[in-house]
Amino acid sequence: MNNSKILVNGKSEFITAKNINELLLQKGITPTSKGIAVAINGIVVPKNYWESKDIITGDQVEIVKPFKGG
Amino acid sequence: MPDKLQISNKFFSSRLLIGTAGYPNQQIMLDSISASGAEIVTVSIRRISLDAYAESMIDLIGDKYHLLPNTAGCATVNDAVLTAKLARESLQTNWIKLELIGDRDTLYPDSSQLIIAAEELIKDGFIVLPYCTDDPIVCQKLQDVGCAAVMPLGSPIGSGMGICNPYNIEMICKRSNVPVVLDAGVGTASDATQAMELGCDAVLLNSAVSKSINPIGMAKAMRDAVSAGRLASLSGRIPKRKYAEPSSPRLGLIGS
Numbered sequence: 001m002n003n004s005k006i007l008v009n010g011k012s013e014f015i016t017a018k019n020i021n022e023l024l025l026q027k028g029i030t031p032t033s034k035g036i037a038v039a040i041n042g043i044v045v046p047k048n049y050w051e052s053k054d055i056i057t058g059d060q061v062e063i064v065k066p067f068k069g070g
Numbered sequence: 071m072p073d074k075l076q077i078s079n080k081f082f083s084s085r086l087l088i089g090t091a092g093y094p095n096q097q098i099m100l101d102s103i104s105a106s107g108a109e110i111v112t113v114s115i116r117r118i119s120l121d122a123y124a125e126s127m128i129d130l131i132g133d134k135y136h137l138l139p140n141t142a143g144c145a146t147v148n149d150a151v152l153t154a155k156l157a158r159e160s161l162q163t164n165w166i167k168l169e170l171i172g173d174r175d176t177l178y179p180d181s182s183q184l185i186i187a188a189e190e191l192i193k194d195g196f197i198v199l200p201y202c203t204d205d206p207i208v209c210q211k212l213q214d215v216g217c218a219a220v221m222p223l224g225s226p227i228g229s230g231m232g233i234c235n236p237y238n239i240e241m242i243c244k245r246s247n248v249p250v251v252l253d254a255g256v257g258t259a260s261d262a263t264q265a266m267e268l269g270c271d272a273v274l275l276n277s278a279v280s281k282s283i284n285p286i287g288m289a290k291a292m293r294d295a296v297s298a299g300r301l302a303s304l305s306g307r308i309p310k311r312k313y314a315e316p317s318s319p320r321l322g323l324i325g326s
Contacts, residue, residue, distance in 0.1 A: 069114025
């Protein structure tokens with residue numbers, strides 16, 4: 001199994017996930033849950049591309065959702 | 071015709087916008103928002119915790135209110151623009167409360183960068199509501215680049231110092247062709263009333279309610295304060311005079 005070294009929410013780690021869907025599942029996040037948004041290398045990846053968008057070494061992944069705020 | 075707040079193409083009955091941060095607990099937050107009568111409720115967009123589950127704001131309040139995501143804490147144009155785009159994807163809204171701070175101590179907006187970010191987001195189809203300084207020129211420039219409203223601070227975020235420069239807020243309101251929302255600094259109900267009396271179209275607040283001793287009570291007070299201020303503003307205050315002006319008639323006074 002290939003490992004890719006990427007940054008997930010600012011944390012460097014090796015992952016085996018090939019795409020965003022797999023990455024979310026490995027992180028215990030249900031991809032279909034409301035409010036999750038993902039960007040790779042500063043570009044937002046719409047939900048319908050989460051299965052097709054490959055994750056490769058060096059990618060910077062941001063996974064966000066709404067929180068309390070003013 | 072009911073007195074509605076219009077921002078972009080949407081109409082709202084309430085002129086109070088409220089935040090979701092800092093309440094003692096979730097139930098008090100929900101009850102306070104409800105008591106405030108607000109229809110627009112702000113949320114932040116943050117990295118998801120990969121260690122612990124947190125309840126989704128969308129599941130909690132998404133179906134009841136118009137959620138307005140913010141870019142709170144962003145200090146660069148790139149971060150603010152990316153956060154806005156993530157917010158659009160997350161909440162399926164093109165509305166954004168644009169915050170771009172220049173300093174962590176004062177949380178004052180970085181005006182030059184704010185205008186650049188606003189312009190970029192507007193070109194990308196966003197409805198931008200910028201949190202800005204109480205500077206009439208900055209507000210004018212934000213309006214010129216196409217912001218749907220301007221949201222000048224009364225005083226620093228969370229300070230509760232009220233409106234430090236009422237003359238500027240009044241001037242901004244008089245000159246503005248877009249709604250003016252007083253954002254930040256409100257400490258108690260009279261501050262919210264004053265904002266509306268100065269001509270603001272709405273008030274956005276958070277800490278004044280969430281950090282009060284009784285948030286639900288303060289939320290009701292803010293609801294009424296905003297309504298009272300709006301009505302007073304529309305009704306027109308009497309001019310200030312240096313000397314007394316009797317309200318009872320002078321004619322027929324005993325002893326005259």
